[in-house]
Amino acid sequence: MQDLTADAGRAIDRAPDGRAVDRALERALVLAARGPADGPNPQVGCVLVDPAGAVVGEGWHHGAGTPHAEAAALASADRARLRGATAVVTLEPCHHSGRTPPCSVALRDAGVARVVYACADPNPVAAGGAAWLARHGVEVRTGSRSGASPHVLDRADRLLEPWAAPWTLGRPWVTGKTATSLDGRVAAADGTSRWITGAAARAHAHTVRTAVDAIVAGTGTVLTDDPALTARRPDGSHHARQPVRVVVGRRAVPPDAAVRRGPGTWRHAATHDLAAVLDELGKDGARRVLLEGGPTLLGAALRAGLVDELHAYLAPVLLGAGTAAVPDLDIATLAQAQRWHTHETHRLGEDVLVVARRTERKH
Ligand SMILES: NC(=O)c1ccc[n+]([C@@H]2O[C@H](COP(=O)([O-])OP(=O)(O)OC[C@H]3O[C@@H](n4cnc5c(N)ncnc54)[C@H](OP(=O)(O)O)[C@@H]3O)[C@@H](O)[C@H]2O)c1
Structure with a gap:
């Protein structure tokens, strides 16, 4: 997986540590599993954590045509608490306008300072969110670069494996x-x-x-x-x-x-x-x-x-x-x-x- 921290060129002082990323990712995985496992879209969960470490928003993808996990999490949050927040997502945010607008843009526009994601998007149509966010001043890290534990990252991979099969x-x-x-x-x-x-x-x-x-x-x-x-x-x-x-x-x-x-x-x-x-x-x-x-x-x-x-x-x-x-x-x-x-x-x-x-x- 690509580490985009250097490209972002931003300080990482208030980044959550590995244990905090683990906790947020585990929660995001629980949320993700609530979405349909049989549709054309992946099961994705997102947790928004403020600079003090408090969870300020959560969301998951309910299926094709509905808001993505990041959009659902942003909608659940008090906008005032999003400035400087970290979005922890099970899958790289999309950079694709389909039935819903790109999550990369929505996260940046909401004032999210940092994105941590567990799995890179294998879908060439939707991929590129991490690179776009990094180019637009948002610090982006893969889960492993953020110190998340292997078993949590493995769970994220396993959840997405069947959906990702056409590309992998x-x-x-x-x-x-x-x-x-x-x-x-x-x-x-x-x-x-x-x-x-x-x-x-x-x-x-x-x-x-x-x-x-x-x-x-x-x-x-x-x-x-x-x-x-x-x-x-x-x-x-x-x-x-x-x-x-x-x-x-x-x-x-x-x-x-x-x-x-x-x-x-x-x-x-x-x-x-x-x-x-x-x-x-x-x-x-x-x-x-x-x-x-x-x-x-x-x-x-x-x-x-x-x-x-x-x-x-x-x-x-x-x-x-x-x-x-x-x-x-x-x-x-x-x-x-x-x-x-x-x-x-x-x-x-x-x-x-x-x-x-x-x-x-x-x-
Ligand atoms: N308990 C279970 O989980 C379960 C599940 C299914 C079946 N069964 C039992 O299994 C038994 C049937 O076994 P089976 O092995 O004959 O069933 P099968 O695997 O369903 O059928 C075998 C047939 O599939 C065809 N075939 C298609 N692609 C093939 C390939 N790449 N290589 C070889 N053959 C291919 C061949 O028939 P053609 O000559 O037509 O080309 C072959 O004779 C039954 O007793 C059934 O009750 C049990």
């Missing part, structure tokens, strides 16, 4: 899902797999479906389980937001397959080239894709490095035999194991969800 990965963010027994089976010896996990885990999986733009499954799963792949409530009714359903594989999808019915759209990609499928979905505007399996397709995606996050639902069930969650990944010895990072864990009734991410920590 050049494709949508891919979440792979498995529902397994404790001994790692997704189906019993006879191929039956309904249901390994309980109602709470299945309801959770449906809420995840509502937050993605596309659900992808292989022809094997469609032919064996005949899933609808729609996002439903526990009572069977459909959520208003339905991701596009994509079946990948060369075999035909039967005319009476459940995936053909239901609200929203579906498509059949008669190919084994998952990268091309993701590319196509990305061109259609998809940012988040849920890869629901089965094991053959998930294994191919893992081998190709096309899975960024795993949602592993674990049920306290033993099957002894049956289909493994993931087929052979060409790993011959433990030293070659794919090592992931535990991002979150949730208890769901009798089951446990482990959310793991592939990405290395940057801080």
Whole structure:
């Protein structure tokens, strides 16, 4: 990340210390998480701190078309207390006039003296806010330059990772899902797999479906389980937001397959080239894709490095035999194991969800 302190050419005497930046960033992250995780815009939080260290404004982005976090924080503050204030933001302020005016200009015009941000904006259209602010007399610092701790900066990165995927990965963010027994089976010896996990885990999986733009499954799963792949409530009714359903594989999808019915759209990609499928979905505007399996397709995606996050639902069930969650990944010895990072864990009734991410920590 670029440090713009020198460019600003201003004294840094009343800059908050690392612990104060941590506290403000942690609060900003809590605020950011209140925004929608499934939209085209990032989840961003902003805290305004006066020169005495008091919080004088807070805001977060409520979704596309609404004020950005900085504008919301400025609107919540008593203008008289903003002179000399520090804005602590989870993402670099934008310098872009879209549906809302640039946050860089709004912060400078409000008399904010200093901006600390955790993550640089990867979106070339909106980026440039830090440089503009620095050129216009506002002291700008990255979180790491301000002494923020690595774990707080890591949390900020993690919050934005899925949204940033089109720029950082050049494709949508891919979440792979498995529902397994404790001994790692997704189906019993006879191929039956309904249901390994309980109602709470299945309801959770449906809420995840509502937050993605596309659900992808292989022809094997469609032919064996005949899933609808729609996002439903526990009572069977459909959520208003339905991701596009994509079946990948060369075999035909039967005319009476459940995936053909239901609200929203579906498509059949008669190919084994998952990268091309993701590319196509990305061109259609998809940012988040849920890869629901089965094991053959998930294994191919893992081998190709096309899975960024795993949602592993674990049920306290033993099957002894049956289909493994993931087929052979060409790993011959433990030293070659794919090592992931535990991002979150949730208890769901009798089951446990482990959310793991592939990405290395940057801080
Ligand atoms: N518990 C769970 O989480 C869970 C989730 C899903 C499925 N399952 C279970 O998994 C079993 C089905 O397993 P499955 O492995 O056959 O399902 P699958 O992964 O859904 O389908 C495999 C098929 O996908 C096609 N395919 C598409 N892209 C491919 C690629 N890059 N590489 C290889 N194949 C590709 C191939 O079919 P074509 O010949 O058509 O090209 C392949 O045979 C069922 O028993 C189901 O119940 C369990």
